[in-house]
Amino acid sequence: MIPASYVGRFAPSPTGPLHFGSLVAALASWLDARALGGHWLVRMEDLDRLRCSQAAADIILRQLEAYGLTWDRAVLVQSRRDEAYAAALDALRAQGAVFACTCTRSQLADAPRNAEGELVYPGTCRLHAVPRGEHHAWRVRVQDVSVDFVDRIRGVLQQDLAREVGDFVVRRADGLFAYQLAVVVDDAFQGVTHVVRGADLLWNTPRQIYLQRLLGLPTPIYAHVPLVTNAAGQKLSKQTLAPALPETGRRAVLAEALAALGHPPPAELVGTAPADLLGWASAHWRIENVPLHPTIAKPLA
Ligand SMILES: Nc1ncnc2c1ncn2[C@@H]1O[C@H](COP(=O)(O)OP(=O)(O)OP(=O)(O)O)[C@@H](O)[C@H]1O
Ligand SMILES: N[C@@H](CCC(=O)O)C(=O)O
Numbered sequence: 613m614i615p616a617s618y619v620g621r622f623a624p625s626p627t628g629p630l631h632f633g634s635l636v637a638a639l640a641s642w643l644d645a646r647a648l649g650g651h652w653l654v655r656m657e658d659l660d661r662l663r664c665s666q667a668a669a670d671i672i673l674r675q676l677e678a679y680g681l682t683w684d685r686a687v688l689v690q691s692r693r694d695e696a697y698a699a700a701l702d703a704l705r706a707q708g709a710v711f712a713c714t715c716t717r718s719q720l721a722d723a724p725r726n727a728e729g730e731l732v733y734p735g736t737c738r739l740h741a742v743p744r745g746e747h748h749a750w751r752v753r754v755q756d757v758s759v760d761f762v763d764r765i766r767g768v769l770q771q772d773l774a775r776e777v778g779d780f781v782v783r784r785a786d787g788l789f790a791y792q793l794a795v796v797v798d799d800a801f802q803g804v805t806h807v808v809r810g811a812d813l814l815w816n817t818p819r820q821i822y823l824q825r826l827l828g829l830p831t832p833i834y835a836h837v838p839l840v841t842n843a844a845g846q847k848l849s850k851q852t853l854a855p856a857l858p859e860t861g862r863r864a865v866l867a868e869a870l871a872a873l874g875h876p877p878p879a880e881l882v883g884t885a886p887a888d889l890l891g892w893a894s895a896h897w898r899i900e901n902v903p904l905h906p907t908i909a910k911p912l913a
């Protein structure tokens with residue numbers, strides 16, 4: 613069934629140019645929006661001012677354009693949205709859903725870790741009614757609930773938030789708002805109905821749904837596409853030195869990205885212009901054909 617109004621989005625962090633892995637995520641999100649007659653938005657997630665730059669944001673937009681991934685409406689930039697995030701934090705404070713945490717990294721060094729290697733907050737500052745000290749983070753008090761959601765690719769998923777994540781940070785001690793809060797506020801602000809993104813973010817989803825419920829915001833429909841890995845089996849990323857998307861040979865790269873998403877173009881279309889490949893792909897897009905396994909090796913990585 614085609615939704616009455618579909619809004620999708622791609623939300624890169626402008627810490628460097630897009631690589632083949634980010635192209636696969638952007639392409640999946642764009643195709644899903646176009647195939648279902650929706651709008652597709654771009655949001656620059658530049659919360660971390662030190663790691664992000666305007667130059668990288670400009671390059672990303674140029675890369676998306678060059679690969680034919682056109683967006684609707686103006687690009688939303690998170691570094692200009694502090695007021696909205698502060699209002700959301702106030703709303704959480706007003707309902708006693710957050711507490712100030714003064715734990716330092718070293719104090720938390722022995723805390724348990726979850727399967728993703730993330731620290732599970734041991735609850736140290738939960739019971740302090742007032743902040744102890746000036747520099748403190750704000751953490752959401754996670755009740756003993758499990759969050760269920762249906763991923764369009766991965767099916768029904770469930771996470772015991774208290775056990776697997778614990779109270780999580782919504783504003784860091786250095787004053788920066790956390791990704792989890794910003795993404796929830798902005799997805800709602802932009803009217804996003806469908807999130808299609810990489811599986812590296814799969815287990816962030818329950819935290820985001822938890823915040824949406826606390827803030828009275830709608831929950832989008834989620835789909836997480838497989839992560840592209842390099843020859844060493846690592847996620848393609850800036851940290852693993854994934855090369856920037858090439859400026860030549862885009863047709864072949866796009867065909868490779870479509871194949872990674874379970875939509876290899878027919879032989880006669882390989883080598884045609886990006887717009888033709890994308891036209892074919894949006895007409896043939898079936899999210900159920902996206903591979904289910906969590907990673908895909910990039911042949912030439
Ligand atoms: N190797 C990958 N395979 C599939 N999707 C990916 C991969 N790397 C990033 N993505 C997706 O790209 C989107 C934009 O993320 P962004 O470009 O900010 O990547 P990132 O994870 O910050 O990259 P990096 O790890 O290179 O810093 C997200 O939806 C993310 O899930
Ligand atoms: N900016 C996030 C992605 C946000 C999202 O798609 O929810 C990242 O760098 O991975």
Ligand SMILES: [Zn+2]
Pocket residue numbers: 712713714715716736737738
């Ligand atoms: Zn603490």
